[in-house]
Amino acid sequence: MAGPYRFRPMTSADLPQIRRWLALPHVREWWGDPAEQYALVSGDLDAPAMDQFIVATADGDFGYIQCYDVTAWDSGFGSQPEGTRGIDLFIGDPGMVEHGHGAALVRAFVDERLAQTAPRVVTDPDPTNGRAVRAYEKAGFRKAHMVDTPDGAALLMIRET
Template identity: 65%
Template sequence: MTAYAFRPMSADDLPTIRRWLEAPHVSEWWHDPAEQFEIVSGDLDHPDMAQFIVAADGQEFAYLQCYNLSAWDSGFGSQPDGTRGLDQFIGEASMLGCGHGSAFVRAFADGLLVSGTPRVVTDPDPANTRAIKAYERAGFRRDRVVETPDGPALLMMRDQ
């Protein structure tokens, strides 16, 4: 079984994040790499945003952000106090299609739920069937399509 590690992201990781955002398999869903880089790097010191570099058996391959849902106008409607939102991508193309996405998202969400987070939500593009299937394998259930500041998204959630 693969061991996943979640290391807090630092400014030293920004060149890697830029490279990953520019990869076609990431920009397909995260869109404009320059704009996304500004957002991600700008959130580095935000008190309601935790950003991580994900490693599998010591190899860094993915980005994950976990945020306090109440700090953003997400369009998700009323959620329990303490709900956390997740966004992630696999940056290294060689790690795609191996089951890592669902496995590390499940591991991270399990940790949040065990530590008392009442709900974890995510919001993939409704057309991103690969992400939706990965989130379902990670234990998330489909709720409804919501209108977010970035357009329509499928709200998915896991509860304690």
């Protein structure tokens, strides 16, 4: 497995790659309509409560991760400690899927956030996405409970300091 991971802030120059990744079957399966998701991702580029990153190794870019202030985005997660961050991500490069990168990059990214100031990081995978749920568990998240989100039912998972 390649590493270590770099998380560089996404810019508008990354949007063509994001559009290509969103159209790939393994991303579309869980993220949904590529045009709709592209509009959301590109529209959030300048949102103050949303940080977006391109995930890379020495071999190049391979994924996307967004990290947002849960209190600024009413996501239906219920009461959370002030400063809680939420994350969503995908591995765009199909050659990087099912090689342990998901859990490893999530652990590295979340370790940084928890070491800075976030008291908690949450995520909300589709409960039928076993690969994502296992990756989050390997990265130290615990299952909390089901939540209703704008995209439907999701499994709230939590990692704390």
